Amino acid sequence: MTTVLSHIRVLDLGGGQAASMAGLILAQAGAQVTKIDDGTSTFTPVEDALWNRGKSRLALDLGATEGRHRLQALLADSDILVHDRLPTAASLLGLDAATLTAQFPMLIHVAVGGWPAGHPNAETPVRDNLVLAKAGILDEQAAIGRDGPVWLRFPLGSNHAAYLAAIGALARLYARRRKGRGGPVHTSLLQGALVPMMMHWSTAERPTPALRFGMPKDAGATLFECSDGRWVHTMGQPVKAPGIKAALDAMDGVERARLNAKYEKAIIKYIDDRGAIEAIFKTRPRQDWLEELWASDVPAQPVQAMGDLYFDEQTQANGYVVPVDDPRLGATRQPGSPIQMDEGVPLAAEPTVAAQALSQPLDGLKVLDIGNFLAGPLAPMLLGDLGAEVIKVEATSGDPLRHADWAFNGCQRNKRGIALQLKDPAASALLGRLFDWADVVHHNQRMMAAEKLGFGYAAVHARNPRAVYCHVSSYGAKGPRRDWPGYDQLFQAASGWEAAGAGEGNPPAWHRFGMMDHLCGLASVVGTLLAVLRRDATGQGEFVAASLLGASLATVETLVLPDGSLAPTAQLDRRQMGVGPTRRLYPCGDGWLAVDQPHAAPDALADAEARFRDVGVEQAARIAAEAGVDAAPVALANGQAFLADPVNQSSGLSVALDHPVYGSLRQIGALWDFGDLRLRLERAPPLLGQHSRDILAEVGVSAGAIDEALASGVVKAAG
Numbered sequence: 001m002t003t004v005l006s007h008i009r010v011l012d013l014g015g016g017q018a019a020s021m022a023g024l025i026l027a028q029a030g031a032q033v034t035k036i037d038d039g040t041s042t043f044t045p046v047e048d049a050l051w052n053r054g055k056s057r058l059a060l061d062l063g064a065t066e067g068r069h070r071l072q073a074l075l076a077d078s079d080i081l082v083h084d085r086l087p088t089a090a091s092l093l094g095l096d097a098a099t100l101t102a103q104f105p106m107l108i109h110v111a112v113g114g115w116p117a118g119h120p121n122a123e124t125p126v127r128d129n130l131v132l133a134k135a136g137i138l139d140e141q142a143a144i145g146r147d148g149p150v151w152l153r154f155p156l157g158s159n160h161a162a163y164l165a166a167i168g169a170l171a172r173l174y175a176r177r178r179k180g181r182g183g184p185v186h187t188s189l190l191q192g193a194l195v196p197m198m199m200h201w202s203t204a205e206r207p208t209p210a211l212r213f214g215m216p217k218d219a220g221a222t223l224f225e226c227s228d229g230r231w232v233h234t235m236g237q238p239v240k241a242p243g244i245k246a247a248l249d250a251m252d253g254v255e256r257a258r259l260n261a262k263y264e265k266a267i268i269k270y271i272d273d274r275g276a277i278e279a280i281f282k283t284r285p286r287q288d289w290l291e292e293l294w295a296s297d298v299p300a301q302p303v304q305a306m307g308d309l310y311f312d313e314q315t316q317a318n319g320y321v322v323p324v325d326d327p328r329l330g331a332t333r334q335p336g337s338p339i340q341m342d343e344g345v346p347l348a349a350e351p352t353v354a355a356q357a358l359s360q361p362l363d364g365l366k367v368l369d370i371g372n373f374l375a376g377p378l379a380p381m382l383l384g385d386l387g388a389e390v391i392k393v394e395a396t397s398g399d400p401l402r403h404a405d406w407a408f409n410g411c412q413r414n415k416r417g418i419a420l421q422l423k424d425p426a427a428s429a430l431l432g433r434l435f436d437w438a439d440v441v442h443h444n445q446r447m448m449a450a451e452k453l454g455f456g457y458a459a460v461h462a463r464n465p466r467a468v469y470c471h472v473s474s475y476g477a478k479g480p481r482r483d484w485p486g487y488d489q490l491f492q493a494a495s496g497w498e499a500a501g502a503g504e505g506n507p508p509a510w511h512r513f514g515m516m517d518h519l520c521g522l523a524s525v526v527g528t529l530l531a532v533l534r535r536d537a538t539g540q541g542e543f544v545a546a547s548l549l550g551a552s553l554a555t556v557e558t559l560v561l562p563d564g565s566l567a568p569t570a571q572l573d574r575r576q577m578g579v580g581p582t583r584r585l586y587p588c589g590d591g592w593l594a595v596d597q598p599h600a601a602p603d604a605l606a607d608a609e610a611r612f613r614d615v616g617v618e619q620a621a622r623i624a625a626e627a628g629v630d631a632a633p634v635a636l637a638n639g640q641a642f643l644a645d646p647v648n649q650s651s652g653l654s655v656a657l658d659h660p661v662y663g664s665l666r667q668i669g670a671l672w673d674f675g676d677l678r679l680r681l682e683r684a685p686p687l688l689g690q691h692s693r694d695i696l697a698e699v700g701v702s703a704g705a706i707d708e709a710l711a712s713g714v715v716k717a718a719g
Contacts, residue, residue: 001337004530005031006346008173011074012055013083013095015040016126017155018189019112020051021162022082026169027054028337029530030346034074038062042598046567049326050334050559062093075104079182080169084112084126097184097675108172108182110165116673117186119651125596125630128155129583131189133594136638137197138585140513142217143576144506149592149634151585153501153572156513159555161192163522168672170529171361171386175677177536178356178364184675191671194653195522196513198668199374199410201639205663214406219268221489221510223303223498224281224289231303231508232286233493234293238277241289241296247280248273299485303508306496307558307566309549317479320550324559329567333560338520338550339527340477342542344534351537360387361677365532368393368438369415370455373401374514375488375548376444376472377411378521379528383440384414385671387680391434391695392417396716398688409685411521413657413667417686418695419716422453426714431455433699435463439535440528444472448483457543467541468531472524476547486548491516495552500569503576520551581605582629586612586620592634593620604629643668657684660718689716 005026010033012023020035020043027033035055043051058074061067071093075081083095090096090111097117100109111117114124114131124130129151132138137156138149168185176182194201204211222234238244248256259275271277281289286302293300310333315321322336356364365388369380377392377399384390392415401408418434420427431454435441441460443450450456450471457469471477474486489510492498498508524546531544558567570579578584582600586593586608593612595605604627612620617633624631635641643666648654655669665684672679692715696706709715 001028001030001339002341002343002530003030003346004344004534005029007349008032008079009077010034010080010082011078012036013038013081013085014112015042016084016112017047017051017158018126018161018165018192019082019084021158022110022112022165022169023055024051024053025162025166025337025526026080026082028339029526031080032056034058036060036071038067045328046559047557049324049329049332050557053324053326053334068093075100075107078107081107081109082112082165082169083110086113086126087117087122097186101183101675105181106176108169108176108185110169110185110187112161112165113186113188115190116188116651116653120647124632126189127596127630128152128157128189128193129594130596130630130632131157132193133632133634135190135193136635136642137193138594138634139636139638140197140200140217141511144502144509146575148587149585149636150576151572151578151594153570153579154497154511154515154555156196156515157189157193159192159515159519160195160522161187161189163519163526164192164195164671167382167522167525167529168674170526170533172674173533174365174529175358175361177350177353179358180355183677184673186673187671191653194668195671196515196518197639199407199514200512201643201668202406202409203640203643203666204659205665207662208405210403211405211409211662215512216267217512219512220266220270222270222274223508223510224278225507226281226286226289227283228285230286231493232281232289232293232300233303233489233498233508233510235299235487235489237271238293238298239271239273240298241292243284243289243292244277244280247283248276251276299487299490301490301494303493303498304496306500306556306569307560309495309553309556310560310566312494314475314479314481314549315553318476318547318550320476320553329559330562332562335554335556338523338554339530339544339546340550341527341531341544347534347537353536358387359678360680361674362387365389365439366437367391367440367442368434370441370443370445370450371472372399372445374407374411375517375520376442378518379470379472379524380415380442381411381413382522382525382671383528384683385679385681390415391437392686393431393434394419394688396421396689396713402688409665409667412685414680414683415686416683416691416695417689418692419689421714421716424714426709426712428454430696430701430709430715432463433696433701435460435467437699438464438467440468440470440532442470442472442524442528446483446485447471447473461541465541466535466539468528468535469541469543470524470528470531471543471545472520473545473547475549477545488514488517488548491548491552495556497555500572503572504574506574516548516552519555520546520548523551523554581608585634588612588617588620589615591617591636593617593624593631594634595624595629595631597629600629652679652681655681657682659684660687660690687718690718692717
């Protein structure tokens with residue numbers, strides 16, 4: 001992808017997905033990554049190929065004195081360590097934060113746990129469904145045809161925590177250049193999974209109706225089966241397609257009403273005539289409908305099998321598919337980096353930056369957020385959590401997500417807000433002042449609209465060549481679909497996760513976690529920080545991009561084998577209980593138990609379903625432990641309890657922010673722990689134009705000019 005980190009040496013001691021993927025992200029940025037093979041990994045050959053490519057390999061026996069001595073020598077010669085040892089095991093190897101900080105003051109050491117360090121659950125094995133079970137997140141997806149929690153086939157914690165770990169390492173690099181020393185970064189699968197839960201778990205002293213009810217678990221989705229038995233996921237209004245409209249117009253009124261009655265009590269309606277449109281889709285094959293929908297500018301994607309995206313012209317046009325010669329599997333095709341930026345000139349060494357007294361990792365960084373909805377605004381929020389100063393620019397009509405404030409609030413804290421009538425030529429001078437102020441300009445608006453409204457890359461670069469410009473798109477910066485609109489739902493469909501997560505033989509199901517939006521936003525943070533680090537050395541900003549398409553392809557768990565076929569993947573059963581007897585959910589006499597022991601003997605829990613039904617969760621967990629299988633109780637309806645838990649509040653996992661409308665707004669809090677550097681979790685999401693006057697004064701606009709802009713409607717201020 002790029003050579004920004006070509007001077008950085010990384011030691012990857014990850015045995016699981018999240019830490020290994022973090023090492024891969026750093027390798028794709030040019031870092032020299034050495035993977036330590038110490039016998040703890042449970043990866044299949046395909047998983048190993050996907051998550052450990054691009055690294056040199058070194059086998060070490062860390063149970064032997066010689067192996068531990070060699071590890072110490074490697075640590076002394078490294079810039080970054082990434083590992084996923086649990087706290088007790090890490091201490092035995094001298095990999096705890098205190099020891100590493102004392103012995104290797106320049107080293108950045110990133111630990112990925114199951115739960116945060118210091119939490120009572122910190123020794124929970126670093127496996128997704130064990131962690132998500134205890135947190136209550138397995139109960140946040142509605143099951144198909146039954147009550148109770150769902151075994152999440154998508155590794156929600158690992159995929160997000162991989163980016164959090166890489167972001168933490170890059171934020172520490174930014175700080176190391178200014179402080180002259182490294183230090184710890186700790187994140188976890190829990191904190192990874194909490195990224196998408198930020199739009200679902202919150203409480204307020206004075207909630208609005210939208211905030212109180214949020215999105216229900218059984219909200220459904222606009223998925224339609226076609227005449228060939230294939231499915232399509234649409235967003236927007238399918239009636240814009242001529243065939244849909246003609247069929248609706250020709251339909252008998254009584255029949256139309258009968259079909260629509262199916263969705264009369266739907267919690268979220270989505271579209272008018274949903275039942276009738278559902279019947280119309282079944283009259284023609286999927287490809288016919290897709291071509292008509294696309295020609296009518298209706299956002300839609302096919303529900304595909306996992307891996308089908310490898311053969312999409314858009315993924316290939318953007319370099320999201322790369323050839324990898326794997327030593328065991330041969331010539332494969334695998335996901336490339338979801339981040340697009342210039343390769344650039346390799347940096348020979350870390351540049352010298354003026355020393356600063358940092359209290360947060362990204363102190364001093366100034367970010368201009370011109371994004372809407374979720375995938376764009378999420379990244380500036382996370383940069384704000386890390387200490388950057390963030391200004392959110394909205395149209396005077398507001399971010400379109402404001403009406404769903406439960407979702408809006410999950411990607412908007414730690415920002416000050418200004419509202420501009422961007423279509424008015426008088427706003428361009430004010431926008432230019434904001435460009436001058438910014439180190440980073442970040443947005444996810446369609447590029448044609450951005451250029452028309454005056455914040456395209458050329459306009460920003462001409463005004464401030466030092467600014468890093470990060471664009472988040474749906475389909476990537478290149479290819480025939482580069483300007484198409486897109487939504488999380490469409491990329492869950494196209495990537496194969498709607499089919500995989502539904503269970504064998506079931507109709508596809510959308511995951512309400514919106515993870516493709518969130519993963520895209522996280523990828524854009526990585527790209528932004530890489531460009532900022534390069535700007536430290538060159539003095540020049542650059543264009544960097546991330547996309548929903550690239551982020552979704554990066555999650556697939558298959559690859560293209562030398563014969564052109566796709567490697568098989570684990571299949572979720574029809575009841576959505578699990579993928580095998582030692583990796584599944586079990587109903588017990590007083591609740592549910594999750595077990596997760598990869599590659600355990602299939603008969604390790606023989607007859608467990610029948611045995612566990614008659615005993616409590618605690619006894620079932622003891623039976624599983626005696627069989628050598630890790631288990632965790634499944635918390636149900638746990639969102640408010642999680643936020644209210646004093647342990648989660650004291651650890652920063654739950655934070656309260658003062659809001660002018662809600663009063664005290666409690667949200668999910670810290671996603672990292674940097675030890676000596678704190679996070680900034682201070683500002684509630686801004687009201688529309690809440691800080692307009694102060695921001696304009698800060699960037700040098702006179703009081704008279706501010707008054708004139710407010711009076712003319714070019715600027716809007718809250719209140």
